[in-house]
Amino acid sequence: MAFEDFNPALAAELLVRFIREEVTKVGFERGVLGLSGGLDSSVVAHLTARALGPENTYGVLMPYRTSDPAGVADAQMVADQLGIRTIRVEITPMVDAYFEHFPDADRIRRGNAMARMRMLVLYDLSAALRALVIGTSNKTELLVGYGTIYGDMAAAMWPLGDLYKTEVRRLAQYLGVPARILEKPPTADLWVGQSDEEELGITYEVLDALLVELVDRRRPLEALVEDGHDEALVRRVAEMVRRSQFKRRTPLCPKISSRSIGHDFRYKRDWGN
């Protein structure tokens, strides 16, 4: 398997340094993140607490009325384990107030609104606490677009953005994330009974194996089919990556002047730092 030689200790060291340096060099000391009780946010909480200190790490619990109560309890368990601060903000009244205008909205719209309401809370607390928003998206979901743009994808940085879900799981074991959290099936928890793997129609194990071949090793689709992977599945994964490219980029900007944002006005975010 592709992930057998993944070195979680080395990855943890790099990611802790990444968070510490990228937060502090732009003049911040604190980080704030949404804590769901799931794998990704638990790992990011661990890394952020190591990087900035538990006293500078804020975990925000933002349940909706349909959220699994076990998620909130698990999030609190991680926070207690790390000694980080928690803030609880119920998003139910805000989300429900909005959908009074659109009572027929489907669960996709409602799920997106929940993700964006959580973004709103995190960015408000970012200003209130002078803390950067630390995102929890991982490489797998970023590549297939399994996230809400300007919702859970909104962040100053994605510490897990170069780790596949399979690697996040290894990292979680290494960091000492409780077994309960490691064992439960991944879910965005936007509606009752939601499951990442059911919704994507593929297990993370297979998805990650395909993505490593396609993205990291740049192998053609045909080669994967020759390896014995199902052709329709390989094509569907490749198509998910292509169709979600817009989520990984800043908005389109026209090029009509001599120097244009997004085209030939090129500076890194760390400009001057």
Add this chain to the structure above:
Amino acid sequence: MRFRIALAQIRPSLGDVARNLALHLEAIARAAEQGAELIVFPELSLTGYYLEDLVPDVALEPARSEVVAALREASLRHRMDLAFGCIEVGEDFRFFNAAVYVSRGEILHVHRKLYLPTYGMFDEGRYLAPGDTLRAFGTRWGRMGMLICEDMWHPSSVYLLAQDGAQILLCLSAGPGRGVRGEGKLGSIEAWETITRSAAQAYMVYVVYVNRVGFEDGAVFAGGSMIVDPFGRPSASAPALDETLLVGEVDVGEIRRARLFYPLLRDERLDLVLRELKRIYARRHHLAPSDEGS
């Protein structure tokens, strides 16, 4: 003859030359306290690496620059030679990724990076012009040569400097850290150990490899600076990832000793290399009929 070299494994700020100059002056003062007579900084040590459109803003003319003048003054004051990295602007407004060597307050040599990586995570060729000369130069400890990062990945660079008489190679680097597979070290650090050690061993030269640390937009620079002796053995090594001022010793007598054991440079066949290179060059550019049977 022995002397002490300081390897300044610093973390420059992206585009803030004043702050980086202060880092240089501080490292020079600390190196002086530890008896160093030469200090080597990483690639683009005065500017940071991912400059993109900042290139013209941070560019300088070494002979006229006030920033370089401050370093030259420090070199005089501390009686220390310096090698540092900057963006050099040419009189024709071309910009170069340059390494400057200063001795006793004077600029002794400027090397312009020959190979500008423009692939994967690198985009130097978009903003910079490649240098087109490679020369060893005389110092008070013998001839030296400077290479900048990617230059070292072209064995011909090391070969040419060695043939030009270089006994000490300075490699100024902004090498990223990549590869979290397997036990122990970053994959990229292992790669640098391999190429610096093989260069030292093949040409009986000291290799002084100085790599920066720190992150720029999520990309990490790996550090792992080291001195490799002319037998290919690391004689001093800095840790990965941490800012460090490593002071190590170079014993020029070791170069003599290595070259007595392994007189490979004596046996080098420049005539053969020239002849075959001319043939290959002509064939590749269709300047001559292709030779038989190859």
